[in-house]
Amino acid sequence: MNLFTPLMLTAMFILLLPIIMSNTQLYKNSLYPHYVKTTISYAFIISMIPTMMFISSGQEAVISNWHWLSIQTLKLSLSFKMDYFSTIFIPVALFVTWSIMEFSMWYMHSDPYINRFFKYLLMFLITMMILVTANNLFQLFIGWEGVGIMSFLLIGWWYGRADANTAALQAILYNRIGDVGFIMAMAWFLTNSNAWDFQQIFITQHENLNIPLLGLLLAATGKSAQFGLHPWLPSAMEGPTPVSALLHSSTMVVAGVFLLIRFYPLMEQNKTMQTLTLCLGAITTLFTAICALTQNDIKKIVAFSTSSQLGLMIVTIGINQPYLAFLHICTHAFFKAMLFMCSGSIIHSLNDEQDIRKMGGLYKPMPFTTTSLIIGSLALTGMPFLTGFYSKDLIIETANTSYTNAWALLITLIATSLTAAYSTRIMFFVLLGQPRFNTLNLINENNTHLINSIKRLLIGSIFAGYLISYNIPPTTIPQMTMPYYLKLTALAVTIAGFILALELNLAAKNLKFMYPSNLFKFSNLLGYFPIVMHRLPSKMSLTMSQKSASMLLDMIWLENVLPKSISLFQMKMSTTVSNQKGLVKLYFLSFMITLALSLILLNSHE
């Protein structure tokens, strides 16, 4: 009996304390953000202890305390699953959130509702914890919906802006479509294995698991912004930068991937689902990388980068490597949050300027942000022995040496080189060259909160990959031997992407702006996907329902089929056929004379 479960529960309970205290005087204090930040740092430190216990002894736990209700044969209880995935994810998420909280103490400093902002961020973190540690599908669904709601509230933080409200609503709608898949999977599991607990689902043997796995894939598509349900993620950049850093890069959008990872015992037997997942992830990663190449808003480029990395995680699940996908989730959180925080620092210093065409030459006034932006981009593209290398390079190697779909593999490699391309584009436009912004901005990155938070994530971006990979218990064995050209593939395409993008940027730097070609327009307008899909299906369904409701019965059947069609037909036919002139009296007279004549003639026959 050791302190594994009490410490983990303490860590999660500590997170609830600021929410409970929100009715007291503490909430109206100006020290509340500081209080929340230290709470999260304590929770992180406390949760590191069970993680280290897990690393050294491999101990996993299931905490099942409160029996809520039993509906006939279904037993629902509050139960937490502390296995490999949740034990490692919780400290990572808490560390990243700690840095983001400290960052938003600087970023949202002038906001009058900063206490409410911190409360919302904390509620988001709590629901994310519920999602990650859930042992049954019902609790996972509670966490799932919770992160969706907090995402809505946080994207629409500046609710006076119409675009922010539209983006928040868009996020909710697209997530809702994914939730349909989730509920379908829950219903299937309820009727076919009579339980929503993972242990029971994984033990019972089913012959055809296509339906629930399709539902879970749809849920992951909605929550993790895969192709088809992806437009909400770039639009979600309407929220403040800390929200983008926390929700839409590290934690919420990986919930869909996490769900698929949780169900890996069911997915590793079903080849169809793996192929579907692989192709979906490959399409997503290529499409969003293409869209990221021509965007001009720095936050949108990073959002598309997130979407592309999510596609890569889904590809990893598709080649039956859930542990590698989980490793990529953990390492991706570090450098993506840091990239967002650097963008936030740049945006704030340039007086809320988000267009990269109006930034430039920031490497002299903001050296620290420049350093972290470059290191973050290098980690993202998989520079050897930084954080991203340990997960991304392993993924590419495993995909290269496995018996998989060649087309999906090829477009994943192309997307990897495009990652390097748009990262180079960000660095070129934002950091290098001559300044293109107003000269009266006071560029100051001297604040302790900003520097400390980015510094923590910087150290994480450099070392976390090595530390995590070195300390985790062994899982699936990575491929150790392969030809040298396969081993160097990721590095080669990344360097190719870097060089190509740098050459293009330098060559076109002082040229006149050409009219956009068709390919540019395709990439800049997000592949025309939001433009078409937001208007066309809704207009078509509304028109069809109007026509079938009002016109089908009334106008067509009652009015047009018999009465009006008969009259129209008769009139057309009579004008076509008749060639008379209407001399009625003449016709009558001739009739009478003929009748009289015939009677007289027939009677005088003797």
Add this chain to the structure above:
Amino acid sequence: MSMVYINIFLAFIMSLMGLLMYRSHLMSSLLCLEGMMLSLFIMMTVAILNNHLTLASMAPIILLVFAACEAALGLSLLVMVSNTYGTDYVQNLNLLQC
């Protein structure tokens, strides 16, 4: 043939003449049509009652029903003409336009 039948037959011939020879109003030919129907009805009823053809007693009533339909049809045509031209003068029906 007895005198009654000749009388009624003469009434029928008079109405037929009125149907076929009229000056301008379409209504007068419709009225004569009604007269023809009336004389036919009387002739049929008298013949059946005099010769005790009991089973054919339905025939005059059926004739009346069909005469009513036909009168309605004729009147609707009259109304259509009157809607278009304002009067029912038969010399208006020379244009053959609906």
